[in-house]
Amino acid sequence: MNVLTDNFSLYGKGLLGTVELTVYASLLALVLGFLMASFRVAPVGSLRVFGTVWVTVLRNTPLTLLFFAVLLGLPRFGVVLPFQLFAVLALGCYTSAFICEAVRSGINTVPTGQGEAARSLGMTFGQTLSLVVLPQAFRSVIPPVGSTLIALAKNSAIAGSFSVTELLGTYKTLNELGYSVVWSFVWIAVGYLIVTLTISAVFNVLEKRWGVPR
Amino acid sequence: MAVDPLIEMRDVNKHYGKLHVLKDINLTVGRGEVVVVIGPSGSGKSTLCRAINRLEPVESGTILLDGHPLPDEGRELAKLRAEVGMVFQSFNLFAHKTVLANVSLAPVKVRKRSREEADRRSRELLERVGLLAHADKYPAQLSGGQQQRVAIARALAMEPKALLFDEPTSALDPEMINEVLEVMQQLARDGMTMVVVTHEMGFARSAANRVVFMADGRIVEDRAPEEFFTAPRSERAKDFLSKILKH
Numbered sequence: 386m387n388v389l390t391d392n393f394s395l396y397g398k399g400l401l402g403t404v405e406l407t408v409y410a411s412l413l414a415l416v417l418g419f420l421m422a423s424f425r426v427a428p429v430g431s432l433r434v435f436g437t438v439w440v441t442v443l444r445n446t447p448l449t450l451l452f453f454a455v456l457l458g459l460p461r462f463g464v465v466l467p468f469q470l471f472a473v474l475a476l477g478c479y480t481s482a483f484i485c486e487a488v489r490s491g492i493n494t495v496p497t498g499q500g501e502a503a504r505s506l507g508m509t510f511g512q513t514l515s516l517v518v519l520p521q522a523f524r525s526v527i528p529p530v531g532s533t534l535i536a537l538a539k540n541s542a543i544a545g546s547f548s549v550t551e552l553l554g555t556y557k558t559l560n561e562l563g564y565s566v567v568w569s570f571v572w573i574a575v576g577y578l579i580v581t582l583t584i585s586a587v588f589n590v591l592e593k594r595w596g597v598p599r
Numbered sequence: 600m601a602v603d604p605l606i607e608m609r610d611v612n613k614h615y616g617k618l619h620v621l622k623d624i625n626l627t628v629g630r631g632e633v634v635v636v637i638g639p640s641g642s643g644k645s646t647l648c649r650a651i652n653r654l655e656p657v658e659s660g661t662i663l664l665d666g667h668p669l670p671d672e673g674r675e676l677a678k679l680r681a682e683v684g685m686v687f688q689s690f691n692l693f694a695h696k697t698v699l700a701n702v703s704l705a706p707v708k709v710r711k712r713s714r715e716e717a718d719r720r721s722r723e724l725l726e727r728v729g730l731l732a733h734a735d736k737y738p739a740q741l742s743g744g745q746q747q748r749v750a751i752a753r754a755l756a757m758e759p760k761a762l763l764f765d766e767p768t769s770a771l772d773p774e775m776i777n778e779v780l781e782v783m784q785q786l787a788r789d790g791m792t793m794v795v796v797t798h799e800m801g802f803a804r805s806a807a808n809r810v811v812f813m814a815d816g817r818i819v820e821d822r823a824p825e826e827f828f829t830a831p832r833s834e835r836a837k838d839f840l841s842k843i844l845k846h
Contacts, residue, residue: 428672501654502691502750506705506757507681509674516708521695 388564389572395555400576402550406472406541407580411534413477418484418530419519425489428510436485443482448540451475456547472544480537487529491522524595531588538580552576603630604663605761605792606651611660613646620646621657622816628761633793635803635824638813639839644796647813648765651794652683665760681709684754688766690746692738692753698725699734702753710757717756724752728782744775748782761792768799800843804828812836 389396424436443451455475456468466474495518503513545554552573559569606628613621620643628634636644649655651662653669653676662669664683670676693701702721706712712720725731728748730741738746747767754762764783768776780802787793787806797803803810803824810827812820814835820827831837 496689496691498687498689498691499693502685502687502693502753503705504677505652505654505680505683505685505763506753507677507679507709508705509677510672512708516704517693524695 388559388568392555392559392562392564395558396552396572396576398550399552399555399573400579402469402554403538403541403552403576403580406469406476406544406549406551407534407538407584409473410476410480410537410541413473414480414484414534414537415530417478417481419488421481421485422488422492423514425485426492426514440482440485443479444486446479448475448479448543449546451479452543452547468547468549469544472541472547472549476537476541476544479540480533483533483536484530487526487533488519488522490529491524491526492518494525495521527588527592527595531584531591534588535581535584538584539577604628605630605632605665606794607661607663608647608651609661609663611650611657611662613650613655613657620816621650624660624818626811626818626821628792628794630760630792631790632808633787633791633795633806634809634811635807636794636796636811636813637798637800637803637839638819642813643816644813645765648763648794648796651763652680652685654685677709681705681757682760684757684759684762686747686750686754686762686764686767688769690738690743690750690770692746692749694738697735697737698730698741698749701738701749702756705753706756721752721756724755725749727755728752729778742775743771744778747771747775747779751779751782751786755786761794762786764793764795764797766796766798768797798843800828812839814839 421436421439424432425440427433427436446454452472452475456471459466459471499517499521500513503517508516541551542553545551556566556569556573560566604627606626608624608626611621611624612619624647626634626647636647638644646655650657651664653662664679667679669679692698693704696704699718699721702724703714703717706717706720707714722731722734725734728751730745730748730752733741733745738749741749767783768779771779776799780799783793783795783802784806795802795807807824810820810822810824811818812827812831812833812835819833819835820831827836828840831840
């Protein structure tokens with residue numbers, strides 16, 4: 386029971402690590418996800434192919450394998466970065482594939498006439514997408530993007546196996562110190578709940594503010 | 600006949616899969632001319648209208664706008680489209696923007712006007728279509744006829760050389776058709792070049808310089824409205840007119 390109070394700073398560091406991973410990887414995933422979704426609906430064939438390949442490869446690779454590829458593979462090509470940054474890259478790129486598909490389904494909910502009207506007024510593809518289509522798609526993608534980011538927060542646990550400080554990784558130390566496994570994990574679970582419920586809350590607010598009124 | 604051609608289509612062909620929707624279309628629309636395109640559904644008249652600003656790309660033939668061939672997708676095409684306004688059957692007002700913002704959006708983003716100038720001009724146009732009082736509402740709060748008049752104002756805000764109407768009154772209640780047609784009549788009187796795909800024979804008679812009758816992807820007749828309606832030459836047109844003018 387006193388696992389938490391005795392090891393508050395250890396838990397704190399772990400939680401902070403998870404929050405950092407989640408925030409940075411989420412930002413990367415959102416930016417790449419929206420970019421890839423734009424690519425997948427672009428009038429330029431090569432961009433569409435790039436977006437499709439990006440999604441297919443990343444969505445169908447187990448995340449652990451992707452971590453291995455990034456953390457062990459990239460240094461071989463002379464790319465040496467802090468492990469935390471590698472973890473953000475792996476998590477962010479992986480999740481961007483799912484964000485991309487959520488955004489694309491949102492784009493598909495916008496009637497084609499909206500895009501046609503924008504184009505008939507002389508807007509370029511970029512203007513049509515950013516001024517007319519995405520603002521309307523955004524409303525309907527809030528819930529699935531929220532779910533995807535919650536999954537990202539939980540997936541960040543894999544980074545612990547690659548010596549990145551995060552919440553789940555704290556159990557090893559606690560185990561060695563002889564604390565009860567059950568209570569160690571209960572407090573870890575609470576830590577994850579704090580992160581995921583925060584994400585839920587943020588997205589609830591977004592949905593209230595921007596969601597499609599029906 | 601057109602002295603100063605603004606829209607020219609030469610030997611234009613288009614297929615949807617196996618369906619040959621536009622067959623060797625040749626059509627010239629002169630500056631200031633009002634051309635009404637009529638015909639049974641599936642005859643290709645909407646496709647013809649949408650091909651003029653390349654919302655539907657065509658497979659062969661040339662389309663010239665003010666002497667310039669229609670370029671492929673990209674900035675050049677966007678520039679040319681800015682010169683040709685389009686009004687759709689389903690209005691297609693931007694659902695997330697107010698009426699005023701709908702009209703001002705393209706002038707600000709495409710023509711790079713200042714927001715104040717664009718809004719001032721938009722208010723003038725909304726006044727002209729009788730909707731200034733609704734400037735701050737969202738499209739969903741307006742009736743169909745009102746939405747369509749906003750759509751016309753939005754197209755006019757770009758100061759286009761020509762306007763394309765793709766069945767502008769087909770989605771409207773009978774009561775609201777007239778308010779839209781009146782705006783279109785006024786535009787025709789003001790000398791706007793217009794291509795109008797419609798089923799409104801009254802409008803065709805009163806406002807058109809020429810009536811183009813299409814059937815099965817071909818232009819069957821292309822004549823002055825009075826001649827066409829009183830003495831159609833082709834069997835196909837006689838059949839069509841007998842069906843729609845009977846009741």
